[in-house]
Amino acid sequence: MQSTPQRDAGPGPHGPDAAVRPLPSPHAVKSRHALSQADRLFVSRTRTSTVNVLRGRDPRLLAIVGPCSVHRVDEALDYADRLATLAHSLDDALLVLMRVYIEKPRTTVGWRGLAVDPALDGSRGPDDGLEESRRLMLGVTQRGVGVATESLDPFVLPYVDDLLSFTSIGARTVTSQTHRQMAAAVGCPVGVKNAVCGSVALAADAAVSIAEPQWVLGLDEDGRAACRFVSGNGDAALVLRGGEPGPNYASADQHAARAALAARGVTDAVLVDCSHGNSGKVARNQLDVVSSVVLQIDQGDQPPNGIMLESQLQHGRQTVGPDGALAPGVSITDECLGFDETAEALAGLAAAVRRARVRDSALEPSRGVNPPTTLSPQSA
Numbered sequence: 001m002q003s004t005p006q007r008d009a010g011p012g013p014h015g016p017d018a019a020v021r022p023l024p025s026p027h028a029v030k031s032r033h034a035l036s037q038a039d040r041l042f043v044s045r046t047r048t049s050t051v052n053v054l055r056g057r058d059p060r061l062l063a064i065v066g067p068c069s070v071h072r073v074d075e076a077l078d079y080a081d082r083l084a085t086l087a088h089s090l091d092d093a094l095l096v097l098m099r100v101y102i103e104k105p106r107t108t109v110g111w112r113g114l115a116v117d118p119a120l121d122g123s124r125g126p127d128d129g130l131e132e133s134r135r136l137m138l139g140v141t142q143r144g145v146g147v148a149t150e151s152l153d154p155f156v157l158p159y160v161d162d163l164l165s166f167t168s169i170g171a172r173t174v175t176s177q178t179h180r181q182m183a184a185a186v187g188c189p190v191g192v193k194n195a196v197c198g199s200v201a202l203a204a205d206a207a208v209s210i211a212e213p214q215w216v217l218g219l220d221e222d223g224r225a226a227c228r229f230v231s232g233n234g235d236a237a238l239v240l241r242g243g244e245p246g247p248n249y250a251s252a253d254q255h256a257a258r259a260a261l262a263a264r265g266v267t268d269a270v271l272v273d274c275s276h277g278n279s280g281k282v283a284r285n286q287l288d289v290v291s292s293v294v295l296q297i298d299q300g301d302q303p304p305n306g307i308m309l310e311s312q313l314q315h316g317r318q319t320v321g322p323d324g325a326l327a328p329g330v331s332i333t334d335e336c337l338g339f340d341e342t343a344e345a346l347a348g349l350a351a352a353v354r355r356a357r358v359r360d361s362a363l364e365p366s367r368g369v370n371p372p373t374t375l376s377p378q379s380a
Helices: 026-032 037-054 073-089 126-142 177-185 200-211 251-263 285-298 339-363
Strands: 061-066 094-099 146-150 164-169 190-193 214-219 225-230 236-240 269-273 306-310
Touching (some): 026 126, 037 094, 037 126, 094 339, 164 177, 177 225, 190 200, 285 339
Parallel strands (some): 146 164, 190 236, 236 269
């Protein structure tokens, strides 16, 4: 009988004799990195604005922009500083949230994200990673930018849930009952991505499941196993991210997605993910997706409620390696657009929204709307 070959476990504490390390409770981590009253008001107002965009009550488009995954807190905060300035200049047309992805789903193996492996080599674990993740999200919030993420591990969410203006469940987990329950209990809008196989129906089914009242298992604030009954989350958006059959960002794909949601009696909000299957994971192909959305707007067709864009300080990607050897501001997961390219793309999208507003106001003056402005923590 052949023995199973052993993989090199790396520098972390591995194997059956590795000590079990207790995690700090969500309450303890939240207390060390606490929201001020102004921060809480900002998160609340940004969540409300996001819901209003998804439900068509706010004429702006949602733009969820940022790194494929964050691996350095200082670089992510530098990105947030730049994004805050850009978001303010586009606030009349776009509601901009920052991607702060602290978990990285893997098809096989690989770096699992800041929350689990903050040193990139397994030498520090989630006990440090959860602290770093909350510190980062708090810093982004304090810069006046709403936080968006993808929730992968139900144990991670209680440490950051009060900071989120948007979260999503991914293409690999959209059929998971555990993740649907987690999304039903979270206090912010949630995106449900079409499955890797390309199925939109599975994502639409997830939106139905998420909206239902149900019992949910998880952690309480003291880190104990707990259950609670929730009323469900009716603010789900279907995220078109492409899949095995190819891209699915075209107008016809969006209309089909809305029809699938409407047939199930849930909110027909649709977001277009410019990356992943819609870009072939080639960063600059994301610009073609944005151009397609701009064309929709200019032609008077119903555009998506928003877009997702993968963007870093610098264009490209690099292989994960020792932290000190990494080029600054470059993604270590999917290839990302550089910030200057991102700013240009968002400016073009905002210009299209403004043109449409002028056109629609000329046709029906009564439809002219002044969108609500999201307050920064300082002004709140």
